[in-house]
Amino acid sequence: MSNEQVIEAFSQILDQEGLDQALAFLNASVPLRYTAVNRYAGLLMKSVGFHDALGEGRPSFLSAIPLDKSLAQFIKPGTPFRTNDSSKDERLVAPIFERFIFSYHGTALVTPAGHSWGVICHYDFAPIALSDDAFEILELVAPIVASFAVDPHR
Numbered sequence: 001m002s003n004e005q006v007i008e009a010f011s012q013i014l015d016q017e018g019l020d021q022a023l024a025f026l027n028a029s030v031p032l033r034y035t036a037v038n039r040y041a042g043l044l045m046k047s048v049g050f051h052d053a054l055g056e057g058r059p060s061f062l063s064a065i066p067l068d069k070s071l072a073q074f075i076k077p078g079t080p081f082r083t084n085d086s087s088k089d090e091r092l093v094a095p096i097f098e099r100f101i102f103s104y105h106g107t108a109l110v111t112p113a114g115h116s117w118g119v120i121c122h123y124d125f126a127p128i129a130l131s132d133d134a135f136e137i138l139e140l141v142a143p144i145v146a147s148f149a150v151d152p153h154r
Helices: 003-017 019-027 132-150
Strands: 033-041 044-052 064-066 079-085 101-112 116-124
Touching: 003 116, 003 132, 019 033, 019 044, 019 116, 019 132, 033 132, 044 116, 101 132
Parallel strands: none
Antiparallel strands: 033 044, 033 116, 044 064, 079 101, 101 116
């Protein structure tokens, strides 16, 4: 499937079935267990969309995470954050990240008005690589997700 076809299919699922099903569609083509959308809520990252490839659902501790304990803190508009193994990533020297050994690949969600709204990401509690092509898809759907998040009835 070409990137254009993936984007078209993603958009159709998002419009017809909602965010969680659209995230399931994205997750089906990556080796990482989770795909999520989280929004900024003051000093927290709140989960608003989630898919677990194993079907176990969102662990309760992932419903809301302090921003300073989330890898999302490193994502800025135009600056995604990617790590295949956080235990070996020199950017993550703080003790709060030592207990989590996982891969995380996220990009910013920016509203049509240009405001940072949150992040979309693939992640896993095991060190797993994500291809550049798969990450490119994540970045291509980010503006669609941001627009949907602001106005799901668009």
